[in-house]
Amino acid sequence: MSAPLLQVRALSVAFAGLEVVHGIDFELAAGERLALVGESGSGKTVSALSLLRLLPEAEVGGSALLQGRDLLRLSERELRGVRGDEVACIFQEPMTALNPLYTVGNQIGEILTLKKGLSARQAEARIVELLAATGMPEPERRARAYPHQLSGGQRQRAMIAMALASEPRLLIADEPTTALDASLRTQMLELLGTLQQRLGMALLLITHDLHLVRQFADRVLVLERGHLVEQGPVAQVFEQAQHPYTRKLLGSRPKRDFGPPPPLPEAPPVLRARQLAVAYEVPRPGLAGWFRRGRFEAVRGVEFELPPGRTLGVVGESGSGKSTLALAALGLLRHQGELQIMGEAWGEPGMGPARANTPRLRRLRRQVQVVFQDPFSSLSPRLNIEQIVGEGLLVHEPHLSVPQRRERVLQALREVGLLPESGPQAELLRWLQRYPHEFSGGQRQRIAIARALIVQPRLLVLDEPTSALDVTVQQQVLELLLRLQREHHLSYLLITHDLDVIWALAHQVLVLQSGAVVEQGSAEQVLQLPQHPYTQSLVQACAPLCPRTGP
Amino acid sequence: MSVLTEAPAAASAAATPLPPALSPGRLAWRRFRRHRLGFYSLILFGLLFVLSLGAELIANDRPLLARYGGQLHAPLLHNPPETAFGGDFETPTDFHDPFIQRQFEQPGNWALFPPIRFHHSSINYFAPEPHPSGPSASNWLGTDDRGRDVAARLLYGFRLSVLFALALTAVGVLLGVLAGAIQGYYGGRVDLVGQRFIEVWGSMPELYLLIIFSALFEPGLLLLLVLLSLFGWMGLSDYVRAEFLRNRQLDYVRAARAMGLSNWQIMRRHILPNSLTPVVTFLPFRMSAAILALTALDFLGLGVPPGTPSLGELLAQGKNNLDAWWISLGTFAVLVLTLLLLTFMGDGLRDALDPRKVQR
Numbered sequence: 001m002s003a004p005l006l007q008v009r010a011l012s013v014a015f016a017g018l019e020v021v022h023g024i025d026f027e028l029a030a031g032e033r034l035a036l037v038g039e040s041g042s043g044k045t046v047s048a049l050s051l052l053r054l055l056p057e058a059e060v061g062g063s064a065l066l067q068g069r070d071l072l073r074l075s076e077r078e079l080r081g082v083r084g085d086e087v088a089c090i091f092q093e094p095m096t097a098l099n100p101l102y103t104v105g106n107q108i109g110e111i112l113t114l115k116k117g118l119s120a121r122q123a124e125a126r127i128v129e130l131l132a133a134t135g136m137p138e139p140e141r142r143a144r145a146y147p148h149q150l151s152g153g154q155r156q157r158a159m160i161a162m163a164l165a166s167e168p169r170l171l172i173a174d175e176p177t178t179a180l181d182a183s184l185r186t187q188m189l190e191l192l193g194t195l196q197q198r199l200g201m202a203l204l205l206i207t208h209d210l211h212l213v214r215q216f217a218d219r220v221l222v223l224e225r226g227h228l229v230e231q232g233p234v235a236q237v238f239e240q241a242q243h244p245y246t247r248k249l250l251g252s253r254p255k256r257d258f259g260p261p262p263p264l265p266e267a268p269p270v271l272r273a274r275q276l277a278v279a280y281e282v283p284r285p286g287l288a289g290w291f292r293r294g295r296f297e298a299v300r301g302v303e304f305e306l307p308p309g310r311t312l313g314v315v316g317e318s319g320s321g322k323s324t325l326a327l328a329a330l331g332l333l334r335h336q337g338e339l340q341i342m343g344e345a346w347g348e349p350g351m352g353p354a355r356a357n358t359p360r361l362r363r364l365r366r367q368v369q370v371v372f373q374d375p376f377s378s379l380s381p382r383l384n385i386e387q388i389v390g391e392g393l394l395v396h397e398p399h400l401s402v403p404q405r406r407e408r409v410l411q412a413l414r415e416v417g418l419l420p421e422s423g424p425q426a427e428l429l430r431w432l433q434r435y436p437h438e439f440s441g442g443q444r445q446r447i448a449i450a451r452a453l454i455v456q457p458r459l460l461v462l463d464e465p466t467s468a469l470d471v472t473v474q475q476q477v478l479e480l481l482l483r484l485q486r487e488h489h490l491s492y493l494l495i496t497h498d499l500d501v502i503w504a505l506a507h508q509v510l511v512l513q514s515g516a517v518v519e520q521g522s523a524e525q526v527l528q529l530p531q532h533p534y535t536q537s538l539v540q541a542c543a544p545l546c547p548r549t550g551p
Numbered sequence: 552m553s554v555l556t557e558a559p560a561a562a563s564a565a566a567t568p569l570p571p572a573l574s575p576g577r578l579a580w581r582r583f584r585r586h587r588l589g590f591y592s593l594i595l596f597g598l599l600f601v602l603s604l605g606a607e608l609i610a611n612d613r614p615l616l617a618r619y620g621g622q623l624h625a626p627l628l629h630n631p632p633e634t635a636f637g638g639d640f641e642t643p644t645d646f647h648d649p650f651i652q653r654q655f656e657q658p659g660n661w662a663l664f665p666p667i668r669f670h671h672s673s674i675n676y677f678a679p680e681p682h683p684s685g686p687s688a689s690n691w692l693g694t695d696d697r698g699r700d701v702a703a704r705l706l707y708g709f710r711l712s713v714l715f716a717l718a719l720t721a722v723g724v725l726l727g728v729l730a731g732a733i734q735g736y737y738g739g740r741v742d743l744v745g746q747r748f749i750e751v752w753g754s755m756p757e758l759y760l761l762i763i764f765s766a767l768f769e770p771g772l773l774l775l776l777v778l779l780s781l782f783g784w785m786g787l788s789d790y791v792r793a794e795f796l797r798n799r800q801l802d803y804v805r806a807a808r809a810m811g812l813s814n815w816q817i818m819r820r821h822i823l824p825n826s827l828t829p830v831v832t833f834l835p836f837r838m839s840a841a842i843l844a845l846t847a848l849d850f851l852g853l854g855v856p857p858g859t860p861s862l863g864e865l866l867a868q869g870k871n872n873l874d875a876w877w878i879s880l881g882t883f884a885v886l887v888l889t890l891l892l893l894t895f896m897g898d899g900l901r902d903a904l905d906p907r908k909v910q911r
Contacts, residue, residue: 330805330808331809332808365809365811369810370805372802372805373802378801378802380821381825382824383820383821383824392810395816438573451810
């Protein structure tokens with residue numbers, strides 16, 4: 001076997017004296033696909049980026065030999081020659097990785113003229129070639145487009161074209177598909193795969209998604225808190241994981257953990273929609289926009305009934321109107337048609353909820369609460385836990401005294417498993433005084449659930465409740481949601497793009513495509529025997545990854 | 552499958568003694584304290600300000616306490632007529648009068664004078680040279696062209712400048728936050744109208760208005776405060792508006808709306824505390840701008856009424872009496888020190904509140 005392309009020895013990374021990567025070793029052969037897997041905070045991105053010394057504050061130790069040259073000892077000037085030339089990077093969020101002020105062609109051309117010494121004319125032809133190679137439709141036209149004029153998938157293609165412009169020997173892909181929809185994800189991976197083979201590059205794939213790894217990589221490295229805990233060929237690691245952490249990662253995919261639903265009691269639906277439509281006003285282009293505003297129908301003709309104690313999953317890609325549906329159910333958007341909570345409408349027919357907080361609306365708001373996707377933006381950073389969780393009581397049960405309120409807050413936090421059943425009172429009170437930044441993502445999501453539960457709602461709107469969480473934490477939050485549903489007979493309106501989560505929670509499923517319902521039915525029926533081509537493509541996109549069997 | 556839950560971790564964390572909870576505000580304060588220059592500037596500025604608040608105890612032409620003929624007087628609070636000290640007239644006592652001073656040299660009588668024996672308005676009639684006279688044992692920093700003690704006037708002028716700046720900043724922040732909050736929270740048409748109004752209002756020629764108004768009305772501090780406040784809130788309101796626009800669409804605000812909180816409650820409890828970073832960061836800079844504005848107007852003679860101790864008026868005197876270097880030099884030093892301290896504080900605050908700084 002020839003000498004490896006990249007040889008990393010005892011790589012350690014520290015920030016301000018605090019070591020986060022503790023001496024990892026690995027090798028990467030030319031043309032190999034290596035995956036670096038771990039949860040957030042495991043140091044996977046940090047280790048990869050510090051190979052190119054792209055983190056200015058990091059103190060990097062060890063050695064990283066790229067074809068005999070130690071990247072960590074090169075001068076900044078020599079390193080600039082390596083970056084973007086022999087080693088290129090693709091980042092997670094293509095919108096922020098492309099400069100919004102330059103056209104895509106400009107940005108690719110910059111690399112060609114700087115690194116490859118092409119003239120402007122030669123570069124122009126090469127740009128179109130590169131874009132065409134990434135499967136970009138109409139490459140000549142797209143080369144002159146600005147990043148905001150491209151869709152997410154097209155931007156990611158442009159990023160790839162940019163990375164390939166210098167014909168690198170090593171491509172570092174940092175979560176290249178996380179920001180993309182399921183069906184795009186597969187396409188992007190296939191594209192990366194074919195390009196990698198054709199150009200004979202080595203590929204270092206950084207991801208938290210194990211199923212991506214199984215589908216795509218040759219070898220896998222598993223990182224846990226900056227330690228390399230396991231490495232080996234993909235098949236071997238997936239079949240016979242040695243390290244408990246790897247096994248935990250592998251075992252933490254959502255499972256459908258409930259039997260067939262008990263027969264429905266005769267009860268009115270918690271949430272009922274009839275011919276529900278939501279339209280936004282959008283500015284019209286040109287002079288017409290000065291006088292009249294256009295309308296954009298984000299959701300139209302949606303009909304469903306959500307009985308008590310059940311979960312309705314709403315699936316769709318980004319832009320399909322599922323978040324709009326969630327906001328309408330929360331009474332935060334004007335809507336047309338009928339939308340009733342426990343038989344009571346949010347507003348006058350055709351009016352939508354008035355903005356004023358009438359007592360009637362406040363009473364309704366108590367029935368419907370929400371848990372958002374991002375546990376970092378859903379808690380106000382300037383309020384402590386007691387204030388955040390207890391806020392609902394201030395509004396809906398203002399007669400409670402401070403100790404009574406505190407007791408209810410503690411009870412809610414116990415219910416979501418954030419506090420032990422008993423403990424010294426002083427410790428519990430200290431715990432209540434903490435601020436959100438002192439908690440992890442999973443803990444914050446539990447706090448958000450406690451905030452919603454404390455007013456004893458009948459319906460919880462879950463807007464991508466687990467997609468910002470690590471896989472192991474995701475499973476715990478799903479279990480918590482299932483338990484709460486059983487204990488409190490709650491109804492969930494579950495908004496997600498992740499069919500795994502739907503499978504784990506939902507009784508009924510509703511599939512949205514560009515604002516309209518294309519398929520609707522029980523979870524088993526929709527996910528196992530999808531009828532509509534769009535649903536089929538969604539299920540297909542993750543089918544090889546998630547073999548679904550009925551309970 | 553043994554999936555460890557997080558709950559035991561939380562439980563064990565709750566069981567072990569926790570360090571005291573740190574609010575973001577307290578963390579920022581810690582970072583500010585670690586910023587040496589800014590923190591010491593704050594201490595020094597605070598000290599100077601407190602000292603200047605007690606200016607009457609430091610620079611005054613009347614003694615703090617006086618004993619005459621077995622009787623204790625506090626001339627600082629109530630100045631007895633000269634007759635109380637053996638004089639001939641029923642007029643308030645002038646303690647610089649050599650006769651009165653001789654009276655206090657008699658055994659049994661004494662007077663406790665403040666370190667600077669001049670009030671900002673008192674004229675040294677007994678100076679050895681014509682005014683403006685240079686630094687001497689009685690006038691440490693010399694006198695101005697009317698024979699008033701420069702050190703005393705600087706002390707009172709500093710106090711006036713800082714108090715004025717505090718008032719102007721407070722009014723400006725109040726108006727700016729209110730205007731920015733309303734525009735940013737409601738957005739849409741309210742925002743549009745508000746922005747156009749600010750553009751029109753901001754393009755008014757502020758200086759000429761000041762000149763016109765100071766001709767129309769009796770010049771005074773209140774008039775200046777009102778006029779400068781009318782224009783001083785706009786810069787800040789833009790920042791607050793931007794913060795509100797950003798914060799109002801964050802999930803925690805949506806959650807609060809879903810909870811049924813009123814608009815006012817959401818603004819006050821949720822958005823405002825998260826939108827104050829630019830306000831706090833700009834406070835010292837706004838203060839120094841206010842001090843400079845007052846000084847400039849006084850320098851031009853458009854500011855405070857004549858006789859008021861003011862740094863700008865002293866600067867104007869320095870310009871008119873170029874050979875009396877002590878006037879310009881002293882005023883210049885006080886101004887530079889004040890503005891520097893404020894700028895250092897501003898730098899420290901900016902670093903402490905910078906969201907990009909590593910949380911430690």
